[in-house]
Amino acid sequence: MTTTLTNELKHEIWQLLREYQQFRAADVRNQLVKLNFGLVRKEAHYWTNQCQESYDDLLQVGCLGLILAIERFDISKGHAFSSFAIPYIRGEIQHYLRDKGVTVRIPRRWLALQQQAILVSRSLREKYNRQPTDSELAAALEISSQEWQEIKLAWANRAPLSLDIPVQNGDEGGTLLGELVPDNRYRSFQLAQEDRIRLQQALVQLEQRTREVLEFVFLHDLTQKQVAERLGISVVTVSRRIKKGLGLLKHLMCMAED
Template sequence: MHTSAANELKSESLELLREYYQFPSAELRNRLVQLNLGLVRKEAHHWVNQCTESYEDLLQVGCMGLIRAIERFDIAKGHAFSSFAIPYIRGEIQHYLRDKGSPVRIPRRWQTLQHQATMLTRQLQVQLNRQPTDQEIAAALEISVAEWQEIKLAFRNRAPLSLDAPMHEDDDSSASLADLVPDNRYQSFQLAQEDRIRLQQALVQLEKRTREVLEFVFLYDLTQKETAERLGISAVTVSRRVKSGLKLLKKIMVGSSS
């Protein structure tokens, strides 16, 4: 899609969302679903290669997630609707697959490449004295950057979000994402569907660099030192952003659950 067409779509979507926010109606909601169907198609296309369900079924389920996002979107908060909607769409599809017991399968070729990537990453870390970029890993694997990113996403989607990941290399090591969603029912440290969505939406609202720091430290289990190297900032800055970011996240999430 050309940039001008994409901008027109965004602007039309925003206008309708503003209207829907003031005067909700089924007609407006259906128009918003049609306008943003591309987001659902993209997610359905990603998941159809990893499960036994049909593309049409995944599309239908994803649309339910899109409708929930339309109903919950707060235009006053000022963040992009697409960033807000994707976790709802993805969450709805994942929830459906889990309920149906549909095994998420990863192609054997990707499993082999992921295994090779783990070893290559260690070698490159030693050679380069830093975390290798996606481009460097893809080149070493002799595949495109796009395919490497698809592989990473497939494995990340399959793994539970790490709630109990501690803050590495820090005196204040007790802080974890579990503190943000305290609920005794989830002893496995796997986020409940609603909490996962709330957490992703809260992350979207943070300033980009702070969000990246929190994602690296807590979601990808990198140490603060590795995070600093990857982002090209000091470990002290990472530590400071982790603390301020967690404080902000807690504030946003407590507000969103009340």
């Protein structure tokens, strides 16, 4: 019975999203917010345990992220709405906390697992001669795939994206991550929240190894040599991955802007 109701709810949400995309009616949007409010509650509850802000305040902020997700969702791309909306909700809450100067802590257990994952990933690469999947990493760490995804998100979002770091690409000069953002007004460290979310969603769509290279360079400020050593690949490969990744990101960002 529960599965049937869940499927019925998903169908109802999908139909409303289709209707909203066509007519942009406020009452349809409000209905979508009501039906998806559980996503906001879950995120608000999580972040309440990470800071001193009130649950009600985080609910209100999270709803802004949900509304933004509803506005930007494109049913033609076939994504699940919940997977699309959660980064918007989470991003809005994190942006709010950072603006208030709130220090968001990552659980010590997650920090330890993230460090352990680096060693485990290297071992699995040697065993399988390829990059391990998220499921394989989670199994090796003896945690659920869902918890591993939460750890990855917490680690990636623990600090704002450093968009002004230049990356040298051989003879072609340097590239700034902020240059991928279509709106020139936001090509700075203080990137608009909506564009930050769009950028992070584009990163998620990249092949895992390419995404890892970009995250190590732009999020963790590692040199190309350090990235090569950490991932067990050559500096030339790192440079190629950066060039390829930046090109794909630019394409994905322009698509999102359209």
